[in-house]
Amino acid sequence: MFDFLGLKKKTDKVKILIVDDEPNIVQTLQDRLEMNDFDVVTACNGEEGLKQAIQETPDVVLLDVIMPVMDGLEMLEALRKEPACENVSVVMLTARSQTQDIARANACGIEDYIVKPFDLSELLEKIESIVENRKALAK
Amino acid sequence: MVTIADLISDAACDEQVECDLVVSAEMSVRDVLARMEASHCRHVGIELEGDNGQVVLSKEDLLDSLLREVDRAGERLVDLQNHIDEEMSVQLDLVHENTRSMAELETNKLQVAIDYMTEGLVIIGTDGKINKCNPSAKKLFGLEGNESTDTFSDVFDDYGFMEMLTESVNHTVDNWGRFKMKSPSEAIIQIRWTEMVDECGDLIGNLVMLRDVTDELAGDRAKTEFIAAVTHELRTPVTIIQNSVSNILAGVTGKLNKKLHGYLETIQEDCRRFGVLVSDLLDMSKLEAGDMSLNxxxxxxxxxxxxxxxxxxxxxxxxxxxxxxxxxxxxxxxxxxxxxxxxxxxxxxxxxxxxxxxxxxxxxxxxxxxxxxxxxxxxxxxxxxxxxxxxxxxxxxxxxxxxxxxxxxxxxxxxxxxxxxxxxxxxxxxxxxxxxxxxxxxxxxKIDPSIVLNKHLDILAKATETCGEEFALMVVRFDVDDSKLQQCSEVIGSSIKELLACSGNFLIGKRDLALEISDFEVVFAVSDARKKRVDTVKSKIEKVVKNIKKNMFNGAPIVPMIGIGVYPTDSNEIIEIENLARKTLTEI
Known part of the structure; x- marks a missing residue:
């Protein structure tokens, strides 16, 4: 049966948006997250990421910094101005560890600033705890 | 030694006088006098050489000659003394002259060194006025090297350096002192300063060193940018390897045999180590270039x-x-x-x-x-x-x-x-x-708690702009009559410790802060001022304070009070929030 009217109960899977210009990183993250039963959407630069974020309203965004077209920090700042995305949890995943970048990201309200390379298992734990906090807050 | 011969020329040749004693001309006057004394005679005859007869001398003549001799010796002594004095004063003058010129030479050397050093040097007295500055300092500010200190002082003031220095010396924790700013010559100047103290340890001024680091910085920046680029290029592939290995180990590709599992774990561990190494190298290069900025x-x-x-x-x-x-x-x-x-x-x-x-x-x-x-x-x-x-x-x-x-x-x-x-x-x-x-x-x-509080409130205020959150400031004060303050101070001190020890449990947010602001005041900055949150913190504070009151005050006349101000609802001036919190103090 097709769900023309969107009546069917929406999936209660947690949705994660990965924004990174390196396809191999996106792929490895996506594989692992999907294995752990997350719903994954992806984008390869900030501009596309912003569109996806508004359209898909993910729970968590994993956001790279250095990307073509629009970088991660610009996207983050734009994201916080979108009413629909105000409460999205953001984790920065970047190869840049510049103090100014971290401060700029922190000013926009982020969950964590993780410098590559990172441990995927630790990242998963981090995401789980963010999701739990979100659930607790929603109640 | 005076001998008789010395007297003969003066003596009269008197054949008439009878002499009891005849001596030779070679004898000393003292010896002749001694012999005259022994033989009780008053005159003495002296035989002259080559049968030239005899000269007679009286005892008085001899005594007289001795006295004259003593006088002459005395005169010579005075002369000698004068001579010595004169010589001494000449020598002393010489010594003084030498010391002075040596000191002058040293000062000159120092002056030359100061004048020719490439770093700018400025000495600021305790009154905040510039006492001295070298040509390099003047040149950094676009002045000629021979301009007066006053002119330099004006330029220094005009560009706000003085203000900035006073501010920094008094209020920052960066007392190791190094920061950069644009000077009129568009150069980037690095400033370091140190306090100058005399032998007693009293402050006599500040020594400020200015250095043009424009070229250095450009070089350093190029180096750090290069290393940053390299680390970025290294981090991305290692992340992909690490993620892939992690996925395989987690079973994304299916079951693994034990040996493969072992190999992959080794790869994973080495990737982790490689990542740490890359970060350490980047940090080290930043530190060396002085490019590590602190947030x-x-x-x-x-x-x-x-x-x-x-x-x-x-x-x-x-x-x-x-x-x-x-x-x-x-x-x-x-x-x-x-x-x-x-x-x-x-x-x-x-x-x-x-x-x-x-x-x-x-x-x-x-x-x-x-x-x-x-x-x-x-x-x-x-x-x-x-x-x-x-x-x-x-x-x-x-x-x-x-x-x-x-x-x-x-x-x-x-x-x-x-x-x-x-x-x-x-x-x-x-x-x-x-x-x-x-x-x-x-x-x-360590920093002054009021500075800590201000810095923290600034950050919270900034966060309210970007995230639209409010923050609350709560002041807990242990009020006591001034006359009894002394005897109560210990109790208040331990009450504050107790309150701070507990606050870790009930202040939830990362940006919350509990701070002992003075001997009888604790401040709580609650980063999220939603009513529920503020009420929770407030009721917990009250609970703790009531408990302290019961156990620790023991009838001491201490009145615990609490007051609140909310930013920006109550006011968008931070200072007003502090005042408000103190104005609204009510007894707990």
């Missing part, structure tokens, strides 16, 4: 210590090492870069655990000094041989390698820790005895 905030040092211990808890447990902290909840907040201090703590705790064996303990505690808060990471492990202790903080030192504990690394960790603590105006050092453990110390400067 200072008011931070809870005690909490950071707890974090580090929690992080290494499982590592320690699996080795049979016990780790614990003591009384870190009482540690006052510091003004530092949270991430960097975490890095230092993690490094020190990691080392302590690594070099400990089963049965050893690792403990962390803090103590307060006059101007610093010192953190001690102590272990009962292998200790560091004395010959290695000096090199401990040098680059590329890997003391543990020979210990064979399987510890690999480049030995950058401790020198990075040293760089980070020094950037914060602190120090790092070690005490160790081979076989009985190591104590690693690092200090961070």
């Amino acid at each position: 200072r905030q008011v931070m809870d040092l005690g909490g950071a210590i707890e974090d580090a211990l929690t992080h290494f808890n499982s590592d320690a447990k699996s080795k049979g090492v016990e780790i614990a902290s003591f009384d870190v909840r009482y540690v006052p907040p510091v003004y530092a870069d949270r991430e960097r201090i975490h890095q230092v703590l993690f490094n020190l705790v990691e080392n302590a655990v690594k070099f400990s064996e089963s049965g050893d303990t690792v403990t962390v505690h803090c103590y307060e000094e006059d101007k610093a808060i010192v953190t001690v990471v102590e272990d009962t492990g292998a200790g560091i041989p004395e010959i290695h202790q000096k090199q401990l903080f040098n680059k590329f030192r890997q003391i543990g390698r020979q210990a064979g504990a399987g510890y690999k690394g480049m030995g950058l960790g401790l020198s990075i820790c040293k760089g980070i603590t020094e950037m914060h105006g602190g120090k790092i050092w070690a005490e160790s005895q081979e076989g009985s453990g190591t104590k690693m110390f690092f200090s961070l400067p």
Whole structure:
């Protein structure tokens, strides 16, 4: 049966948006997250990421910094101005560890600033705890 | 010695006088007088050479001649004395002259050195006026080297350097003093200053050094940019390898045999190590280029210590090492870069655990000094041989390698820790005895609580702009009649300690802050001023205070009060919020 009217109960899977210009990183993250039963959407630069974020309203965004077209920090700042995305949890995943970048990201309200390379298992734990906090807050 | 011969020329040749005694002309007057005395005669005859008859001398003549001799000796003595005096004064003048010219020479040398040094040098007196400046300083400000100090002083003032310096010297914790700014010549000038004190330790002024670092910075920036680019290029592929291996190990590709699993774990561990290495290299290059910037905030040092211990808890447990902290909840907040201090703590705790064996303990505690808060990471492990202790903080030192504990690394960790603590105006050092453990110390400067509060409120205010949140400021005051303040001060002191010790449990947010602001006041900054949150914190404070009141006041006339101000609802001036909180104080 097709769900023309969107009546069917929406999936209660947690949705994660990965924004990174390196396809191999996106792929490895996506594989692992999907294995752990997350719903994954992806984008390869900030501009596309912003569109996806508004359209898909993910729970968590994993956001790279250095990307073509629009970088991660610009996207983050734009994201916080979108009413629909105000409460999205953001984790920065970047190869840049510049103090100014971290401060700029922190000013926009982020969950964590993780410098590559990172441990995927630790990242998963981090995401789980963010999701739990979100659930607790929603109640 | 005067002889008779000397007198003969003066003596009269008197044939008439009878002489009882005849002597030769060679005899000394004293001897003749002695003989005359012995033979009671008053005149003496002297035989002249070659049968020339005889000269007669009376006793008085002889005595007279002796007296004259004494007078002459006296005169000579006076002459000699005068001569000596004269000679002395000439010599003394010479000495004075020499000393003066030597001192002048030294001063001149110093003056020449100061005039020709490439760094600008400015001496500012305790009155805040410029006493002295060298030509290099003038040139940095676009003046000729021979312009007067007054002109320089005006330019220095005009460009706000003086204001900035006074501000920095008095109010920042950056007292190691180095920052850059644009001068009129568009050069980037680095400023360092140090206090000058006299022998008694009294402040006599500030010595300010100015240096043009424009070219240096351009070079350094190019270097760091290059390293940053390289690290970025290295980090991305290693992330992909690490993620892929992690996925395979997690079963994304299906089941693995044991051997493959083992190989992949090795790859994963080495990727992790590689990542740390890349970060360390980047940090080291930033530190060397003076390009590591700090994102200072008011931070809870005690909490950071707890974090580090929690992080290494499982590592320690699996080795049979016990780790614990003591009384870190009482540690006052510091003004530092949270991430960097975490890095230092993690490094020190990691080392302590690594070099400990089963049965050893690792403990962390803090103590307060006059101007610093010192953190001690102590272990009962292998200790560091004395010959290695000096090199401990040098680059590329890997003391543990020979210990064979399987510890690999480049030995950058401790020198990075040293760089980070020094950037914060602190120090790092070690005490160790081979076989009985190591104590690693690092200090961070203490800052005035009111400055801490202001800095923190500024950050909170900024956050309200970007995130639209409000924050609340609560003031808890232990009021007491002035006349009884003395006798109550101890009780108030321990009440404040008690309140601070408990506040860790009920202030939830990372940006919340509890701070002892004076001897009888505690301030709580609650980063999220939603009513529910504020009420929770308030009721918890009240509960704790009531408990303290019951147990500790013992009838002392202390009145605990609480007041609240909310930013920006009540006012968008931070100072007004503080005033409001103090104005609305009501008894708990």
